[in-house]
Amino acid sequence: MENTVQVGQRFPLTIKRLDINGRGLGYYKRKITFVTGALPQEVVVAEVTAVHDRYLEATTHRIKQASPDRVTPSEPLFGQIGGVELNHLAYPAQLNFKRDVVAQSLAKFKPTGWQHYDLRPTIGAAHPLHYRNKAQFPVRLIDGHVRAGLYAPNSHKLIPLTTFATQRPLTMQVTIALCGMLEDLQVPIYDEAHHSGIVKTLVVRESVATGEVQVTFVTNSAKLPHHLQLLERIAQELPMVVSVSQNLNPGTTSLIWGAKTTLLAGQPYITERLLGRDFAVSPQAFLQLNPEQTEILYQEALKALALTPQATLVDAYAGIGTIGLSLADQAKTVRGMEIIPEAVTAANYNAQQNGITNAHYAVGTAEALFPQWLAQGFKPDALIVDPPRAGLEPAFIQALLKAAPKQFVYISCNPSTLARDLVVLTKRYQVDYIQSVDMFPQTARCEAVVKFTRR
Ligand code: SAH
Numbered sequence: 001m002e003n004t005v006q007v008g009q010r011f012p013l014t015i016k017r018l019d020i021n022g023r024g025l026g027y028y029k030r031k032i033t034f035v036t037g038a039l040p041q042e043v044v045v046a047e048v049t050a051v052h053d054r055y056l057e058a059t060t061h062r063i064k065q066a067s068p069d070r071v072t073p074s075e076p077l078f079g080q081i082g083g084v085e086l087n088h089l090a091y092p093a094q095l096n097f098k099r100d101v102v103a104q105s106l107a108k109f110k111p112t113g114w115q116h117y118d119l120r121p122t123i124g125a126a127h128p129l130h131y132r133n134k135a136q137f138p139v140r141l142i143d144g145h146v147r148a149g150l151y152a153p154n155s156h157k158l159i160p161l162t163t164f165a166t167q168r169p170l171t172m173q174v175t176i177a178l179c180g181m182l183e184d185l186q187v188p189i190y191d192e193a194h195h196s197g198i199v200k201t202l203v204v205r206e207s208v209a210t211g212e213v214q215v216t217f218v219t220n221s222a223k224l225p226h227h228l229q230l231l232e233r234i235a236q237e238l239p240m241v242v243s244v245s246q247n248l249n250p251g252t253t254s255l256i257w258g259a260k261t262t263l264l265a266g267q268p269y270i271t272e273r274l275l276g277r278d279f280a281v282s283p284q285a286f287l288q289l290n291p292e293q294t295e296i297l298y299q300e301a302l303k304a305l306a307l308t309p310q311a312t313l314v315d316a317y318a319g320i321g322t323i324g325l326s327l328a329d330q331a332k333t334v335r336g337m338e339i340i341p342e343a344v345t346a347a348n349y350n351a352q353q354n355g356i357t358n359a360h361y362a363v364g365t366a367e368a369l370f371p372q373w374l375a376q377g378f379k380p381d382a383l384i385v386d387p388p389r390a391g392l393e394p395a396f397i398q399a400l401l402k403a404a405p406k407q408f409v410y411i412s413c414n415p416s417t418l419a420r421d422l423v424v425l426t427k428r429y430q431v432d433y434i435q436s437v438d439m440f441p442q443t444a445r446c447e448a449v450v451k452f453t454r455r
Contacts, residue, residue, distance in 0.1 A: 014041075020444065028046070081159050130168055131292065132166050135172060136203045175202055203218065286343065290440065304451035313382045320343050432451040
């Protein structure tokens, strides 16, 4: 009988490369082995954590021969929690990895001409630590104390955090102060095992331009006991918090947000500034997590789009309109769509606040609204898409290929779905280049701008 590998077994392994999730990849008796914490060219002692038919999963038990790119992780909890998968890799090597993730995804899906795409070196961040403007952490009662943090991998065991390598310090300070208030006031904290208690998640978002902070309590019930005292203490002790909301998310769903958000105190928005424009941000609306890199990303998109003043521009997957409104003065009109109603309200409000009269945003999915607009005779000259990780819907791609706007740019936060979508898109469009931008230093996540020319 063939020797079977057991969980817990250890063996030396040479690491060939990093997979798209930032794990070291090697071959143990010709079987693919993914090793967390191991880097290319290293020899490690791997310890098996899971055995599958086609591959093994392992952790790094010991490093026998270290990569020259290995650095001491700045996050003390590296290895115990997710969110900092590349914290042990020197930053220039992180950037090379991100370009390589795009290459690996293309090699997997093989869209037309993929071998010849111009994959530009990833644009790095000036500040690769403490960049995240939003802390979104589950809260639990641990030994009588209210703690916020991250789950240990593959578990629901909360590891409390007081700082975190990628979080802006203010987001952590406010999170911890709120935990203290919840504890003092004995507000019931959610207990997953018994599905009891109330406060599930704390969301703290900071505007880097204005210093304003937005707080959302995600709760298991509509009732939030002692909320008046809570709001009073926030007003007294956390003057930077100008917007406090409650989001109702009952049930045992794994989604963080429920459908309904209610303003508890202050204003419904905080204001962030990007490329010289002010953007009102509502609690549930998407906003890029790394404001400094967002401006670079948008400038790359703008450059790739090469708008003409007469252009009719579509801003698809618009969020609060940050991209379209940044470009509105360079186009004749901007039309956008977005699925979250409150984000669309914010987008139209943002147009007005910035004195932009040629942009309008509508509520709906890109795959439903865009074909509808085309059927009504709408003819876009330029289109920018910025979908979530799932990429573009087939119905949207079909409408896009039919309308075939001359200028087209795809901003992707997931190279796999991008490469998949390119297989179809390259029937009508040629890929001029792919510019990756590092929006998420220390993680394996990769963002890319694709410039196309219509065939
Ligand atoms: N362009 C914006 C938002 C990008 S994130 C920015 O740079 O900030 C992607 C956005 O697409 C999110 O706001 C999400 O709510 C929205 N969305 C998700 N699925 C959608 C769909 N099918 N149609 C339209 N918008 C969608």
